[in-house]
Amino acid sequence: MLGSEGNWKAKKENLELAEKVLKSVEASGDLYREGLGMIASENIVSPLVQKVVASDLHGRYAEGLPYKRYYQGCDDFDTIEEIGINLAQEVFNTPFANIQSTSGTVSNIAALKALAKPGDSITAVSTADGGHISHARMGAVGLRDLNLSTYPWNEERMEPDIDAAAELIREIKPKIALFGQSVFLFPTPLEELANAAHEVGSTVMYDGAHVLGLIAGGCFQDPLREGADVMTGSSHKTFPGPQGGFILSSSEDPTFQRKLNSAVFPGTCSSYHLHHVTGKVIALAEFREYGASLSENTVANARAFGSALASEGFDVLAESRGYTESHQVLTRHGELDSGAGAKAARKLEDAGIITNMNMLPGDTKAMTPSGLRLGVQELTRVGMGVDEMTDVARFYARVLLENEDPKKVKNDVSAFKSNYQIIRYCFNEDERNGYPL
Ligand SMILES: Cc1ncc(COP(=O)(O)O)c(C=O)c1O
Incomplete structure (x- = not known):
């Protein structure tokens, strides 16, 4: 009931609802702690990431880029985001990183906005073969009104059929040749397919949402050096940060980089969840150490x-x-x-x-x-x-x-x-209070 101040029965009801939510939060935590x-697509975040995600930043805004803001009060966040961009460029070995997007899906929406116009064509892995819903007409691809063709698939190898997919790309000449999946057992044979895409003037986009941590850790494939122009991804699957996204690019071209940045803000986000961005930055620092x-x-x-x-x-x-x-x-x-x-x-x-x-x-x-x-x-x-x-x-x-x-x-x-209750591969309190350097 709205406006129930003084109505103790209604207040009790609202308090009970809040209590019920708190109990469910605790129970969900127990489920994963004991199970x-x-x-x-999931992971757990480090104690330090938890701390910054629960900080005052959860209620703040910082539209724009570091040192170019529309609001006051952003000096400290400028420091945070600048450190984060530099760390992301190093961890993903790339000249461009945007760390603002609020999820893998938002990263894809922004990238599709930057790289194509409504009515353009795109090639991608079908959802039946493991592609993500954002690669489909029902998701971001449809939202941008792109004409989708899906790659022929090699079921035995669980990857695009290289020759047939390259032929499709040469025939369609898509504006974007998109690769990467949600069901992702093996690296994409990217070099061959990126060559075909570049031959016909397509931009190569690689959705590394699931495997971003493995890529950054040098254990899967290296899309930005195998022909991808843009790599998107989530920050919370194999990359062990809070929920959020990344957009990375091998391009040094400032105009192209500006297009990617403005596709996130103002293109798809106003507030981009500063507490999560800060959690990403901590996770990047921890990843540089343990990734x-x-x-x-x-x-x-x-x-x-x-x-x-x-x-x-x-x-x-x-x-x-x-x-x-x-x-x-x-x-x-x-x-x-x-x-x-x-x-x-x-x-x-x-x-x-x-x-x-x-x-x-x-x-x-x-x-x-x-x-x-x-x-x-x-x-x-x-x-x-x-x-x-x-x-x-x-x-x-x-x-x-x-x-x-x-x-x-x-x-x-x-x-x-019960023998596995400590989150590893992250900074612990003892280290932070005087690690023997
Ligand atoms: C390949 C792929 N791209 C994008 C996403 C969306 O990521 P998010 O849940 O961060 O929006 C997923 C989600 O699992 C995914 O598997």
Whole structure:
């Protein structure tokens, strides 16, 4: 009820709603603290990132770029954003970085705005083959009113069919040749495809939302040196920052760089969430220190997990390529379109293992797919290594192959997880209060 001051019954009701929300926040925290978070697009943030995300900056504005603001009161944030831009340029080894965008999707909307006009054409990976909704007509591509053609796909290798995709690019001559996926097991054969795109005057855009941390850590591929002109991404998947986005470019051209900056502000954002940008900056500093080992261990864990699941008897995709070269593993749990993936995800949740159902090659229905997409980046972050991947695969087998009561397995999952309660690969309090230099 609005305006209920003095009406104690109404006030009690509003307080109770707030209490209910607080309880749910706590319960959600407990779920992940006691369980295994294995959604490939998620991660946890370091204590220092948590601290700045909860700071006064959450309520402030800083439209513009460092030292060129429309508002007063931005001197301190100028310092923060300048440090962040410099760190992003170094960590991603690139002459241009915009760290303002509020998500991977906003980064894509801004990049599409900067690189194409309504009615232009674009080529991308279809959502059925693992492309993201922002690459589709239902998402950012449609919002910009671009004509979409999708690449022929090599199901065996889980990547664009190189010859046929290059032929499509040469035929369509798209304004933007977009690469990158949400289901992303293997590096894109980018050099060959970028050559074809540049031959016909296309701009090459690479969406590294999922694999940005692996790229920066030198453990996946290096799109900006393999032909991508622009790379977008989220700051909270394998890059272990708060929710947000990046736009990076190999271009030294100030006019092109200005276009990318103005596509974020004023193009798509007014306030760009200063507390999250500041969290990104801290995460960049921590990544510069720990990112190489975090990324290396993440990929090693994913490969070990794929292999451990296969040894348990699961149908793990891409066996001939060693299951994965990223943080993700894909498993099939029944017939195509049978909903077996959805059922498996629900049973695992009952056992304290949080995953998501996913369409696999051949599935046509997003709500009843046959597979699961699993990510190990969060488990890596709390210190698990390749040996623990065998333990985790055992929990999956008990729930899904041996049909053990998920509640019983949940107790064991929780006991196992109690050994992994410290967030690694980040600055800790002792270091900050006098690290022996
Ligand atoms: C390839 C790809 N691009 C963009 C996004 C969107 O990122 P965000 O959730 O940060 O908007 C995702 C999300 O998972 C993704 O997989």
